[in-house]
Amino acid sequence: MMTSAWTEVQYMDRDELESMTVAQLKILLEENSLPKSGKKSDLIDRLLENSFSIDEEEDFLILEEEDHFDDEIEIPKVSTSTPSDKKIEIMEATILDAVLVEEDQTHETPSLKVREPTPKKSEPMIEIKIHAGKPRRAVVLGIILLGAVVAGGGYWWTWVQDQQSFTTEPSRYGDTMSFTMTDGQISATGEEMVELLRENTGDALEKACGDLEVAMSGTGSMSFRNAPSSEITNTNDQIYSGSAESIDGYGRIHLTAERSLSYDLNVDLSGRTWTTDGSKCSNSLQWEMNSNSVTIESISWEELTEETTIQSVSSLDFRTPDNDQTRVDAVSFGGTGVSAIDGILPFLLQPAIPMDLFESFGTTLIEPGVTGEVNGWNYEIKDSLRVNGQLVIPIDLEQPSINACLGHARMSLQIVEGNPWPVEQHVDILINKDRKSNDCGAIESTALELTVPEGQLIIAYKLSGTSFTQGERPIDWGILYSGRPGPGEDIPSSQSQWTNHISDESIIREFTIEEAVECLMNSSSPSGVRSAINNDGYLWKVNHRQENGEIWNLSWVDPQDDAGWTEVKGTSEQSCEVISDGTISPSDSPGYNLNAIPETLSLSTLETRMLEMDGSDQPGSILGLGQGLNSDVTVGAILLATTSSDLLDILTSQQNIDQGEVGFTASRSWNVGSTEHNYDLAIDAERGRIIGWIHTTVA
Template structure:
């Protein structure tokens, strides 16, 4: 159709014709006309000048109308000739009034009506159909009456027709868009420190609340053939290549969840020297974005990695922050809380229905447990003018461990692998009122895991659109390039059993100026300045936490020690060469107010620090750690100003009692950490951190946080 020829019909009439021909009503006027012409309506019927057309065999003038409310109930009424539809003048007047009312409804309706009515006029028709002509037909009036019934009270009709079904499986290419509503986050006391741990602020904040809303998109990546370069076939088409914590390369399902929070309000309550936490707050309005990428290995369906890229933009004094956080199979973004209560992270994005309900038939009264959640189908409810099954889920581990409460209300619709609507309510608290009915073990765990204060999270996700892919995920299936277990495991002969009598974790570095073996020699020269530290090490004590960094003059050290009687302290010093009175420069010392657990028997075997450095700097295993502005250079050496340390955590005191109740042979853990800070040429200040397991040689995670200089 040429652009300079327009239909003489109004948009309302064109949309009415689209509705009656079971066509979409979206788009501009020209698009409506084109859509109707494609549906075999004539030019005159859509209000266009008649075009020359091949001579067609004349057929008796008739109209075919099909009214369908349910697939199995189709009504095809008899159609009377148009001349017999004439009514007395009074009836015509009434029809005109109805037409005006219904025309207004049709103009506002931008979606195809779910009760299709198909009208096909003969090629011999000489007059375009008007809205009045359409309304005057008895069968169309019946259809409109059905629409009114369904619009006003048809929910109950649909309700009775909803059949049980099982959760729909995910497919490569699936995508659901949704809104985020009524979002609130509250942190008090110790939880504020956790929330702001990575952010630089001088304010003494005792209570922090966030109000947020926006939109999101959750999708399953459809990988191409370029991801199967190590495979001999395209059987696993759709999967992507992903790295795990041991540096191995796997085929995985990639899911991406992005949130654009155009409403992001921060309310800060500051500590008052006279009244404690102030009841008034300082408000800042801004925006935030976060994109989370998760990789799930195909055969074992284990979580390989979780990466979150985020940005917060608020007025001063908070300002702008952005960063990346990556974890490898250790609880995703929630860290220890997710490890303690598996499945807790399900609340952070629309839940995959099969993850919660499995293959259970979704019907009234159905119930079960999965991933730490107890769920029950309570009945049918309405969502987006359609019926959906409503499910209530509660997290039993959160309750059992006296950590608080976590509940979800879910609206589940057929054909959607994710929850169409999800309402989340979480309260995590160390308050004694939450522990009245808890066991002694649970109360101890609460005291050890949770800081003082409360943490709350509330929000609602609601689907706005859903697009389905074609191929189901290959979860549970193997593939030819899958690494074998012995390819990634470290050699047990490389492990060191040093917990029995060594004063520190073995080092033997070749990448730093000085090793721990060399630096511990400085203790011989600190008898006067730090007698507590030297006496503890001489009497079977050990270094449970230490950090070191190379400097222009040599290296600087911070070592934390613990004695057999669980007294503990720390010492700082510099080393400029082979330990001597002149090369060992004492700078500072201190003691810990609380006792530190002393338990040599629980220290696990570990790789030495040198072997951990060699693994982490291997660009084949961990290319994400080497390069410009990372931990290592492309040649495998340390980047400038990288601090290296280790941490020993062992059961002891109340924790020892707890672990003996939960496991009979509980051991401790030893981790390697690296950190680096620098000002970039792009105007951003950077803070880079890394954590690895020294017993398994596995990378646990890393993070980068940036703010304007």
């Protein structure tokens, strides 16, 4: 029997709030001007601590079955300010709770009752007022709806459930998703664009030039490891079970979430190739290689406090039908540290990665019509729909800077509640500087002109989830753990200002850069180095190698922007000879900007840092030999972004980057039987942070 309780006061206690979803709790908080941050328990505590009334202009109805029904389905209240002439529609959308009986439960006829106010003395209550003068059509509709659901009426449940909204949730330790890749395409037109792909894939694409088409499909998986607490060194931090320890570019230990990504792909290649003598790209010769297999494995460690990747280990294994193999193993620590390299294209060359929804959208309420911006992408949330019986919410994203300056970058997602990754992800990217529109700003236009290759690049693919297993507990994003390194901890501080070149101070080289320069300055033989340094120039790039003795290749630039190189071979500042000496064209000059040179560590300090990492396939074990270097190792340093310009000054002030950035490099090439090996390393010469290394193997 219905009582006046429908029109008086209803109460919600802790148990009832705990039965609601996070999204519904946040709706209540938002409508009553309360903060929406925190875990579900925090939201409930905040609601109970701030007893409030729902606007009397809105209906609020709670229907409940007898206690022997366990599963409760909640239908969120739709908040609206629709004028009074549409009150009936409003009330039909304000049903809050209903009860669904699962098919395997007892099919006992439920009895309906109105929840009477029964406040508990020990728990605060939320007071919800229902306007007594409202028509009762919402009440009648609620009874019909509940009866239809309990009787198995699919239409009512589908209609109401399709109107739900939710917020994304953080990934959990142990989350695992499998997916397929279909409609995969990479199309590169123009030699510069093809070269960009060719140089980032070892020898796999060595036959390609001018035009390249890549078609790919296959399967993949993504997961977060649930690591045991016994692996955590600091006992105070073992409460963060599931997290894993990892080192950053300085060798410091952090707590991280360990994420794995893998692909098994079938790849078909086609396009233009070189003339028979290899001298140029042919306009008529075509190249085709189908049914290649590509295996990609990647593990990344994402630091818990700052939620950034501090280390990643990746491998790409490319095999032809004839079983020819190219393998690329790469290790990186965060970004490159060199802003000229951390540009717009690198993300296009990485494996397709399912978007982390919580990282992108946070606690944004996912409901139709919502628009916004995440990580430089504009998004719009579309109306929910049913796909294979599953309720999904589509989200369309576009990258406005690329749209204005380079072509377009679009993504279409389909997401479901409870999954940290999209169940479907379409990507459509076109890069072509000739597509620049009038909306492209002057700064962006100039920067892209310098960094983006000529030609066109198209990337498209679709990822579709096939299975998902939820992990045990949410990842501890944002925590400040006990063992976290402090600011500046274990970071070298012995930087020095250049005079006219980076300092060497090496004890493993007989012929240092200081001795090479001193010898050239005192030599009777003319050289570009001596002329430039006498004219207040400096060495912007240096390389050392051994070839029947020690040789330095010293690249110089002077205040007139004239530039060139000198190769010198010797043993001391008294004994050297010029091997080669020349100039480069003005268009290839790096430009002169003495004020852009930062303080740097010495080559000796950087070499020591490199050799300290001596694990399997790490620089010390590959490049080192005893207390020194292998004889086939080349080391050097390069100063980037040296040209003084208005553009650089603007970028420096806006992006907080250095005008000059110096990188230390080391490389080695060798053979083991018929297998060719190439190994390249980069270190930030200003702070000693290891950027990463790449090991390429061709068999």
